[in-house]
Amino acid sequence: MRKKADVLLTTSAVVVKTMPMSGFSLVALALLLGPVFAGNTVWPKPSKQQSTASTYSLVDSGEFKFLTVGKTSAVLEEAYERYLPIIFGSITRQRDHTDANSVVLGVQVNVVTDDLSLTLDTDYDYELQVESPYVNITANTAYGALYGIETFSQLVDSNLHVNATTVQDQPRFKFRASMIDTSRHWLPLSVILAHLDAMSYNKMNVLHWHIVDSVSFPFCSESYPEMCLEGAYTETHVYRKQDVQQVIEYAQLRGIRVVPEFDTPGHAREGYETIPNLLTMCYGTDGKPDGTTGPFNPILDSTYTFLRKFYAEIKALFTDKFVHVGGDEVSFDCWQSNPAITKWMAAHPDIKGYDELESYYEVKLLDILKQQNTSYIVWEEIFDNVSVLLKTHATFASPYSS
Numbered sequence: 323m324r325k326k327a328d329v330l331l332t333t334s335a336v337v338v339k340t341m342p343m344s345g346f347s348l349v350a351l352a353l354l355l356g357p358v359f360a361g362n363t364v365w366p367k368p369s370k371q372q373s374t375a376s377t378y379s380l381v382d383s384g385e386f387k388f389l390t391v392g393k394t395s396a397v398l399e400e401a402y403e404r405y406l407p408i409i410f411g412s413i414t415r416q417r418d419h420t421d422a423n424s425v426v427l428g429v430q431v432n433v434v435t436d437d438l439s440l441t442l443d444t445d446y447d448y449e450l451q452v453e454s455p456y457v458n459i460t461a462n463t464a465y466g467a468l469y470g471i472e473t474f475s476q477l478v479d480s481n482l483h484v485n486a487t488t489v490q491d492q493p494r495f496k497f498r499a500s501m502i503d504t505s506r507h508w509l510p511l512s513v514i515l516a517h518l519d520a521m522s523y524n525k526m527n528v529l530h531w532h533i534v535d536s537v538s539f540p541f542c543s544e545s546y547p548e549m550c551l552e553g554a555y556t557e558t559h560v561y562r563k564q565d566v567q568q569v570i571e572y573a574q575l576r577g578i579r580v581v582p583e584f585d586t587p588g589h590a591r592e593g594y595e596t597i598p599n600l601l602t603m604c605y606g607t608d609g610k611p612d613g614t615t616g617p618f619n620p621i622l623d624s625t626y627t628f629l630r631k632f633y634a635e636i637k638a639l640f641t642d643k644f645v646h647v648g649g650d651e652v653s654f655d656c657w658q659s660n661p662a663i664t665k666w667m668a669a670h671p672d673i674k675g676y677d678e679l680e681s682y683y684e685v686k687l688l689d690i691l692k693q694q695n696t697s698y699i700v701w702e703e704i705f706d707n708v709s710v711l712l713k714t715h716a717t718f719a720s721p722y723s724s
Contacts, residue, residue: 396575511569533561
């Protein structure tokens with residue numbers, strides 16, 4: 323449970339923009355950095371904030387009420403229960419009324435619409451008025467109201483006092499993400515949920531879940547169960563369908579999207595090796611297989627049959643419109659060593675190099691996703707390194723624009 327002193331992850335919020343975060347980072351930094359900041363410091367800094375010297379005192383937690391005066395939802399009702407112990411703490415304390423001009427009986431929340439969709443264009447704007455007898459929060463969506471409640475919780479100090487404050491706030495960026503890598507560093511479900519809590523305290527709205535990679539495949543596919551059975555570190559270091567659903571539901575209640583990453587054609591070994599002929603067989607200088615595998619084999623129809631079925635399952639399970647398909651750090655060495663690929667390249671002179679072979683693969687993958695009405699994200703390296711073939715096929719829109 324977050325204590326009142328843990329307000330909030332100023333440094334870690336900067337870190338997550340530049341590097342993947344382990345289960346330790348956001349949660350631990352919340353505990354380590356929180357006591358540095360005063361109770362009336364709001365993070366992230368609101369668009370507009372005005373405070374006065376007038377001070378109010380909160381009534382006891384048993385009397386304090388959250389009141390919905392507009393649209394209600396499970397998102398709001400769950401938030402009310404979650405924020406009472408965050409605001410009041412778990413330790414009973416004697417409140418000092420000597421410097422409080424009046425009391426706050428609770429928070430009135432006015433949500434204008436019942437829109438609970440989570441997209442790049444979700445409205446997180448809110449207005450907060452701290453006054454007596456009720457604090458007032460107004461927002462177009464329940465997610466904006468969540469941000470208003472979070473801001474209020476940060477304004478209340480450890481003596482349960484709060485200054486008269488007016489806040490008008492809207493996120494500067496639409497895409498405020500933290501990435502976790504559960505392939506290289508498998509995380510228990512409880513740590514992922516705690517990570518989502520820490521994200522919500524920072525008003526971050528996208529969990530980029532780098533769920534699998536070449537070193538382990540902890541995602542248990544129902545279409546290809548052998549990938550999880552053979553590709554995970556152990557039979558317990560896995561995420562089954564119900565685990566993924568719990569993460570998505572937990573995140574949604576905090577206004578957070580979950581965007582999975584299943585990186586191809588590179589970053590693929592464990593788990594994928596259970597699918598016949600999916601990975602390219604590498605050859606040594608003696609012209610014989612050397613026992614290793616490389617990226618997905620881009621010349622076989624069976625590769626695209628697999629991709630079509632696998633990404634259809636991903637779309638059905640993960641509720642976000644987007645899936646991250648990677649595309650970075652594709653080594654051409656194995657493709658160059660494989661005689662079948664060399665022969666195929668000779669028969670397709672329009673594919674002039676291995677960068678264009680990668681483009682050929684990516685275009686076919688993106689066509690599959692388009693047919694499934696799935697929007698995709700790729701690493702920038704694709705646009706930096708591969709041929710015009712892909713650049714002219716795909717469109718680019720920055721999720722970071724304000």
